[in-house]
Every structure is written in structure tokens, then in C-alpha cells.
Amino acid sequence: MTFIDGGVCAPKGFTANGVLCGIKKGRTKNDIAAIVSETPCAAAGVFTKNLVKAEPVKLTMKNLADGKAQAVIANAGNANACTGDEGYENAKKTAAFACAALAAAGKSVPQDDVLVCSTGVIGQQINIAAIEAGMPALIKGLSGSGAGNVAAREAIMTTDTKHKEAAIQVDIGGKTVTLGTMAKGSGMIHINMGTMLGFITTDCAISAAMLDAALRESIEVTYNCVSVDGDTSTNDTLLALANGLAGNPEITAKGKDYDAFLAALNALNVAMARKIAADGEGAEHLIECQVTGAKDDLTARNLAKSVISSSLVKAAFFGKDANWGRILCAMGYSGETFGQAGTSVSFRSAAGEIEVFHQGVPLVFDEDKAKKVLSEGEVAILAKLSDGKGSGTAWGCDLTYDYVKINGDYRT
């Protein structure tokens, strides 16, 4: 497996673009993106578990029901959530405008093969006139080179300070298969589904059912292990489109090829999960919690998630304070069981590693060294249990003044 450049345009047969159509007053970044495959794709998606689903989520779930798709339209600046029938009609119109523009460009794509995603403020009707006006230029500018990709990844950013993309190549069935991805997500991020917008393209030949299985398996150990602030949004969507142009024998069942695909997908999604946590709203530190020695992997993952979700742990990292008691506390209320007497806790970063709790007993440790370890941009919490061989990792970020500032006045 090798990481490469190119994001969603890295796999064969995918083009992308982004333009600024004016959905939100004052925005100067691109605000609408398109990803289009030259051929129909097997497609899968996972969606927010929030009962209050945004209108485009409802439409996209419907359009995905047949396991096929060919294009994605995603906008920032308005979530089109809590907007009722008018909002749902606007999501449908967005797909219709895309079809018309694609037809004008000589590409015939059925309207129910266009998936629509939105992100931004909740509870305001979307500026559909701006979307209609911007669609022809968006589609006309589709490109499989760097330009399309770069324009698209910017168009889905909201409070993100960095664009987030990755691409990876893996050998499957004697062919080079490529997977690409881009995502947005900075606040309203929590461990319950993808909690952001994410798009995965691949030229792998894989059935819709296997793509769906791989996607669901992968998010359990990647996107579902990220938390910024404990809020599961109304718009979370992670889509995967596979057009088969790599020419590998189609993956239609579990086995060696499926495993190779899943491994590449996991590597891709872990890279993105880390990027999302590191760019959490206001974040100064990426916090990775690695739990080992748990009774099983699920227990380990749930313990790790509880730690990185704790406001008090997060605030302590902001203060570079080795307050490990809060880590034990968060493990304790995770709902999982573990043997406290066999538990040790260390902190590790580029500045070194320091143990603070050993086999159930507090250690006297060098506070200056601890502060140095915690001052790095990326810090790992290592919780070593003595209950078994289960391991799991979760990613979060610190809680800062800027998180409060960003969210104290986001809407107006």
C-alpha cells in the first residue's frame, strides 16, 4: 500500500470541481463541489444516526437504495436541515440542475444516480437560485487533474482550517487499485457514524454489497473513533463510489481481495480520522488514545473513545497538564469493565514518553518532562490493561478558548 497525491481524482475515471456560487453571504471560498465518475458506480453510504436528518441526507439515502450512483454534489454554507418539504424539494432540484448541466456537457446521468450533501448552518432555507446559477460552471470545469480536486476539496470546508484529502494504491487481483477521498469536519463531530461529510472514490471493481460491507467495517475502527465535541450532526454522510476501471476481478464476496481492499480503505480512513481530529474546532493538539491489553478489541475501542470524548481530559491537554486521574475517570464511566489494579498509563509524543500510573498505583513523575511531552502538537495516551489482548485507538483534540469562541457566534 502506498499513499499518493490526487485525492478523489486519483482513481481512474473520476473528475471533480468546485466553484463559489454564493450560498452564504460573505463566503470567499468555493461553496459547491461535484465529483463525477465517467461510468456508473457501485455505491454505498453511511449516514448520521441523528433522528433529525437533513433533507439532502433523506434524498441521498433514497437514491443510494439501489447500490448505484455516478455523481455527488456537495455544498458548504447551509446544511439544509430542519427545513421541511421546501428543503427536500431544494435537494431534489440540486440533483436535477446537476443532471441538466451534465446532459449539456454530453454526459447522461440518471437523476437518482446523483447524490446530494450539504453542510453549514441548520434551519435556514438554502439559496437554491445561487445553486442553479452556479451549476453550469461547476460541471463545465470538471477535471481529473489536480485542478479539479483542489477546487472541490475547498468547496466543502466550513470551520475547517485545512482541507482534508488522501489517496492510496494497493494491488488487488494483479491490478493496481486506487482509492481517493476528501472530507470536511471540524465541529459537531462525534463517535456515532462518520460525523462529517466524506467522499471516497475508487476504481476498484467491487459489488455494491461488498463496498457497503467494507465501508461499514472500516468506519467502526476509523471515523467512528473520532470525537471533537460530542455532538452528532444532522448531515453526517460518508459515501463511496467504485467504478471498476482498475480492471481487477470484481470483488463479490469476502476473501483475500476483499481483505486487501478493506486494509487500504482502513489506512485511508485512519489518515482522514487523524486529520479531522487534528483540525477539530479550535484544536491545538491531536490526541490519540491507544488502549491495549483489554479483554477484547471492542472494549478497548470504547475505553479509548470515552477518554478522548471527555471535556475534562480535553481541557487538561489544552493546559498541558498531566492530569491522568481524568483519564482513569473517563475509562471508569465508559460503560466497559476493566481491571484498575492492572492498568498503567503513559503519555508519548515526539518529545518522549512518560509513565504516570503503573499497575494501579500513582507514580511520582517529573512534571517538567511531562509538560514537554504534552507540549507537542500530537500526543498519545497509552493505557495498558492486563485483561487480555484487545486493542483499540480513538482520536480527539483538546478543548480550547477558540472552540468556545468559534461556537459562541457561528450562526450570525
Place this chain on the structure above:
Amino acid sequence: MTFIDGGVCAPKGFTANGVLCGIKKGRTKNDIAAIVSETPCAAAGVFTKNLVKAEPVKLTMKNLADGKAQAVIANAGNANACTGDEGYENAKKTAAFACAALAAAGKSVPQDDVLVCSTGVIGQQINIAAIEAGMPALIKGLSGSGAGNVAAREAIMTTDTKHKEAAIQVDIGGKTVTLGTMAKGSGMIHINMGTMLGFITTDCAISAAMLDAALRESIEVTYNCVSVDGDTSTNDTLLALANGLAGNPEITAKGKDYDAFLAALNALNVAMARKIAADGEGAEHLIECQVTGAKDDLTARNLAKSVISSSLVKAAFFGKDANWGRILCAMGYSGETFGQAGTSVSFRSAAGEIEVFHQGVPLVFDEDKAKKVLSEGEVAILAKLSDGKGSGTAWGCDLTYDYVKINGDYRT
């Protein structure tokens, strides 16, 4: 029912005191409190559901197993949590020192009728020498007048900016029954058990079993509906001691007298729940979420709890931003179901009431008026559903820079 002064000393036969014994370097407030009944009490307690329980919690659970107690010793400055066998021995020693000092003052109290509670930093051994040295003065100064009460309520404060106490009188079986309480709690507060230290005294004659039943019933609609930051602590304890000196016919079963006692207990605990939320770490606003029209009371309460636990809702209140979309979002991920199309949302405070979402449809509203309503210290969110007759209330506070500041450097 009438609220009166006097806190835990308001009921007949209870004395209290607090002194500064020097558990934590630099603390100038009292740091250890005692509450003692002149006669043995029926006693009940509810405790943290955190798997990682502080050592005094373990001891107090054991000492309460027989439904009897007569004294409580509570300290701030050190939680005596994650401190292993040495910590447990120190909790036992604390009870032993109290017994010895009580005996010296002519009061014979069995050691297993002394309950011990601690709050403060996790993971450091407690200064047991300071406790031993301070105990004689603590016990000698016990008083049933205002002075004892005032000294005790200060001794359990950590980051609390205000002491928290209440007392209430109610007629039961032709006698005036008094209930008193004090509590601490500002951070690491979440809806899962009492999430703080709280002590309830009463002169009501009530069996330990009925006291336990009333306590468990009451916390469901009071303490368990408060969240400051989503962290359930290792030390949460709410204790109730009833010495029977009011002379009412002993309550030994459910019925009219039990209901009267429960109503008074609920009123007392609601008053304290509001005080705790209002004094949440860094809080500038008390947020009360009232859900009505839900399919049942439990659903309403869970929806309300989800709203006041949301970091994004909390940050919006800090910014006085009428971002109601986040309220719908938090209701949506509560795990409960409700009809979005029949839902309306308003904000209400001393400055007026403003509706922002009506029967599933966003309203265009006066932003200036909304800002005025949200600028008050106490703001209610009214979520009116159309699913039934269930109602429930939860209490929280806004998320502020000061919360981050307080918790970024609490330990050192």
C-alpha cells in the same frame, strides 16, 4: 411546603462544623466538614456509577449497607481516588479519628456509622496527618446554630464559586418535618447519579428502606437532570440521614406521608440542582430546558438532558446566539423518538419569550429581541412537542472561556 434557612442544621438534632486542616497546600477556605446527628439515623445513599470509585465511596457504601449512620466527614482538596489500598486505609482512619474525637466529646458513635466523602484532585494520596490533626477542633466546634452550618458548607467547596444549601419544612402526620441539605459541585458534573457531593439531613421518622426509595425516586427528576460537562466523577455521593426527631408516625410504606416527604425532597433537590447548574465551572447562564408534549415523562426528560448536555448548544448560549438548530440536533441524537413536524421551540427569560421554530417550520424572528432574551442570567428553552402529555426538565449552563481556563490547569 416552605423554604427556610439553616441548611443541614435546620432539622432537629443535627449539628455541623467545618475547619481548615491543611489537606491542600495554599487553600484558605475550610477543607473538612462534619455533620452529626445526636441520635442514630436511618440512612440511604446513591453513588457514582463510575467503575473507578474513590476509596471513601467504597467505605461509605459498606458502612451504609445496614441502613444506619450517625455522622458524615467530608473533605475538599483531595478526592482520594485511584489511590489503592493506602487510600482505603486513609478513609478508614478518617472515620476512626472522627469516632475518637466524638468519644472525647462524650458522644459514642460506632465507627461503621461514620460516612466518609472526599472531593478534589484524583490520584494523589490524601494528607491523613492533616486530617488527624484537625479532627479534634472539627468535632469540638460542632454546632446546631448558623455558625456550624456556615463553616461546613464552605469546607466542601472546590471550584464552586458559591456555597449551596437549602432547607424546607412540610407537614407530615400532623408534625412539622424539616429537611436540610448542602452540596458541592461545579465541574465533572453529569446526568448519571448525583454527580457531586450532597448531604441531606431530616428529622423525619422514616425507615431506611423508604428513605432509600424516596432518594432514588427523587434524583431521577432532580440531580440526574443536571449536566455541566458530561463527566461523571469518581466520587459522586448523595447521602440522606433521618433521625426521626420530628415525632411524626414513622413512614414505613408508600402512601400519603411518603408522598409528602417525596414532594419536599424533590423541591429541595430541584433547588440544589439549579444552584449546581448555575454555578457550573465558568458558567454565565443557567439553562433550563423544559420539554412538554412528549410521549411520556421519561422521553421528555431524556430529550431535555440531551439538549443541556450539548457542547454546541452550551457555546451558543455563551454567545447569546439563538441557534435553535443545535437544539433540534441534540434532541435528534438523544436516542429518543419524537415528531419533528409537531415540534415548536421558544426561548424565555426575564426579558420575555420568543418563538423561533413553530410546528416543524423555521420562523423569521427578531434577532435583537432574541439576543435580549438570551442575555439574562437564567434562560429557559421551551420545546413543545405534539406526541403526548409527557414533560421533563433538565438544567445545565453555558460553555465559556472560563470553563476551559479552570480545567486547563486545575491540578497544578
